[in-house]
Amino acid sequence: MYYNIKTSDExxxxxxxxxxxxxxxxxxxxxxLKWYRSKVFLHSFSNxxxxxxxRVANFNKSVLENFLxxxxxxxxxxxxxxxIKFDRHHLRHTHGIEILGQICDTxxxxxxxxxxxxxxxxxxxxxxLGIAMDEKExxxxxxxxxxxxxxxxxxxxxxPEHIMDPYAGNDPWLCIKLYDHYLPSIExxxxxxxxxxxxxxxxxxxxxxxxLPVDLPYLKSFQAILEERIEKNKKxxxxxxxxxxxxxxxxMEVAEVLYKKMKFPVPKLTDKGVNSTDDExxxxxxxxxxxxxxxxxxxxxxxxxxxISLQEQAVNGLVHPDYSLTRTRTGRLSCSDPNAQNLAKNxxxxxxxxxxxxxxxxxxxxxxIEMVGFAMYSKDSKMxxxxxxxxxxHAMTAAEVLNKPVDQITKEERAMGKGTNFAMIYGVGKxxxxxxxxxxxxxxxEDTEAAGFKxxxxxxxxxxxxxxxxxxxxxxxxxxxxGHFVKNKFGRVRRIESQKAYTGVNHLIQGWxxxxxxxxxxxxxxxxxxxxxxxxHDAIRLDLPVNTTVEIARDIGKLxxxxxxxxxxxxxxxxxxxxxxxxxxxxx
Numbered sequence: 001m002y003y004n005i006k007t008s009d010e011x012x013x014x015x016x017x018x019x020x021x022x023x024x025x026x027x028x029x030x031x032x033l034k035w036y037r038s039k040v041f042l043h044s045f046s047n048x049x050x051x052x053x054x055r056v057a058n059f060n061k062s063v064l065e066n067f068l069x070x071x072x073x074x075x076x077x078x079x080x081x082x083x084i085k086f087d088r089h090h091l092r093h094t095h096g097i098e099i100l101g102q103i104c105d106t107x108x109x110x111x112x113x114x115x116x117x118x119x120x121x122x123x124x125x126x127x128x129l130g131i132a133m134d135e136k137e138x139x140x141x142x143x144x145x146x147x148x149x150x151x152x153x154x155x156x157x158x159x160p161e162h163i164m165d166p167y168a169g170n171d172p173w174l175c176i177k178l179y180d181h182y183l184p185s186i187e188x189x190x191x192x193x194x195x196x197x198x199x200x201x202x203x204x205x206x207x208x209x210x211x212l213p214v215d216l217p218y219l220k221s222f223q224a225i226l227e228e229r230i231e232k233n234k235k236x237x238x239x240x241x242x243x244x245x246x247x248x249x250x251x252m253e254v255a256e257v258l259y260k261k262m263k264f265p266v267p268k269l270t271d272k273g274v275n276s277t278d279d280e281x282x283x284x285x286x287x288x289x290x291x292x293x294x295x296x297x298x299x300x301x302x303x304x305x306x307x308i309s310l311q312e313q314a315v316n317g318l319v320h321p322d323y324s325l326t327r328t329r330t331g332r333l334s335c336s337d338p339n340a341q342n343l344a345k346n347x348x349x350x351x352x353x354x355x356x357x358x359x360x361x362x363x364x365x366x367x368x369i370e371m372v373g374f375a376m377y378s379k380d381s382k383m384x385x386x387x388x389x390x391x392x393x394h395a396m397t398a399a400e401v402l403n404k405p406v407d408q409i410t411k412e413e414r415a416m417g418k419g420t421n422f423a424m425i426y427g428v429g430k431x432x433x434x435x436x437x438x439x440x441x442x443x444x445x446e447d448t449e450a451a452g453f454k455x456x457x458x459x460x461x462x463x464x465x466x467x468x469x470x471x472x473x474x475x476x477x478x479x480x481x482x483g484h485f486v487k488n489k490f491g492r493v494r495r496i497e498s499q500k501a502y503t504g505v506n507h508l509i510q511g512w513x514x515x516x517x518x519x520x521x522x523x524x525x526x527x528x529x530x531x532x533x534x535x536x537h538d539a540i541r542l543d544l545p546v547n548t549t550v551e552i553a554r555d556i557g558k559l560x561x562x563x564x565x566x567x568x569x570x571x572x573x574x575x576x577x578x579x580x581x582x583x584x585x586x587x588x
Contacts, residue, residue, distance in 0.1 A: 024046065026044070046170060072099045112492075210533055211267075212320075330494060365539035367573055426537055520559055
């Protein structure tokens with residue numbers, strides 16, 4: 001049951017109810033999903049008993065905003081939401097209002113309680129509360145039928161009230177129900193972890209709001225240059241050497257050209273038994289045509305995924321990525337629209353990422369943090385000693401496996417050591433290890449060579465094998481209270497099916513490294529309150545005033561390493577630039 005509030009008298013009455021409620025849930029309905037291009041058209045509230053739907057169009061702007069401020073700026077009020085970061089952005093963008101009360105998020109609670117199933121509100125409420133509501137299906141069905149399947153074009157304000165309002169009215173009520181259900185378990189098992197996640201959630205909100213400055217005129221000129229390079233490569237390297245034109249972007253036509261017309265041996269098949277044309281396959285054919293196709297793909301991805309997309313996403317010279325704490329099962333941060341954690345390592349592209357006048361960009365990177373975690377968890381004395389003495393861990397690995405002095409290890413041998421170290425974390429088999437090592441080394445590694453290197457590795461590092469078996473045993477043995485699971489040193493639980501226990505080491509270490517970064521971000525925020533701009537998994541970018549001293553920057557970096565309980569040295573690197581990302585220089 002919900003009340004559709006349409007008059008000023010009704011709004012005043014609701015205001016008194018919500019002011020007198022110490023705990024409320026809040027939700028917005030917006031014209032679109034991108035807060036920087038959308039507006040709020042409906043606000044909904046619940047105190048657990050009464051639910052209210054308030055359409056923006058029904059009220060004078062100042063009257064409505066005074067109402068919202070009286071509720072949402074109350075610092076003593078508990079305000080619950082589902083992915084409330086989304087609502088905070090829209091509230092500020094539409095009304096210039098910030099939520100100042102204590103915020104709790106049911107999406108983060110859901111993820112801590114079960115990271116393997118959807119954190120969407122209604123499916124989760126159906127699963128754990130037995131409350132089934134299908135209003136979302138009605139809303140989505142109307143939008144698909146009347147606007148189309150492309151969600152980027154959906155305008156939710158066009159959905160008729162008799163369809164939209166029940167959906168909007170029930171969401172905050174469900175939030176309170178889910179919050180009440182999960183709170184005792186969160187308090188018992190995950191209190192500190194949840195509090196840290198909520199603080200990081202607030203940092204991500206600021207990071208998204210600040211955005212990444214980009215040089216749009218440069219991107220436009222770079223687009224023209226890339227398009228010219230793509231056409232030149234097709235004509236001079238692909239079509240000329242083949243003798244005719246064909247659709248380079250069609251895997252079927254590429255396969256037809258390479259394997260039937262040019263009669264190259266097929267290097268590999270796809271999982272479906274089809275002649276493969278992926279980059280691994282093309283890399284094994286020594287001829288200008290497949291090499292040209294690889295170059296075409298690389299340049300086309302750079303053009304479409306980054307150069308064009310960034311121009312489309314930018315607003316007033318800023319792109320606003322969407323960071324998430326709940327899209328990965330390990331607790332690792334993820335990012336989209338654009339993925340600011342996975343931007344191509346290409347100086348021509350990175351030159352487009354600039355810094356505002358009067359500021360300079362600073363990057364701090366936790367050095368080999370997953371390897372530190374690997375050594376800590378496995379208790380391998382050789383790894384621990386390498387980290388403590390500052391020896392290159394990957395070169396030391398290769399030296400131990402190949403029985404050679406570290407200073408005689410070649411670049412390729414070090415790459416084999418690095419690839420195998422990470423492969424041990426990921427728990428891959430020999431075939432996948434071979435593919436994995438091939439990427440690191442830059443040449444084809446056969447399964448037998450990979451298996452041989454792995455065997456020597458496990459002989460050289462027996463504690464690693466013991467650690468792997470221990471993690472698998474723990475996962476297969478534990479039952480209560482979460483079934484088969486493993487828990488990292490921060491208390492984060494990863495629930496894993498017993499037959500997939502081999503993935504446990506990866507989840508354990510990756511989750512630990514992610515929680516290390518999140519804890520460090522909270523320390524930095526609480527001490528420095530900096531301008532957050534970017535997270536790149538084990539690295540962060542802050543944009544600081546140009547007069548920031550190196551000493552202050554080092555103090556920030558030290559907080560990335562301030563974990564005495566690890567009992568191993570954690571190091572960081574530091575870079576800065578007053579111009580663009582391509583021109584960052586290391587600061588020692």
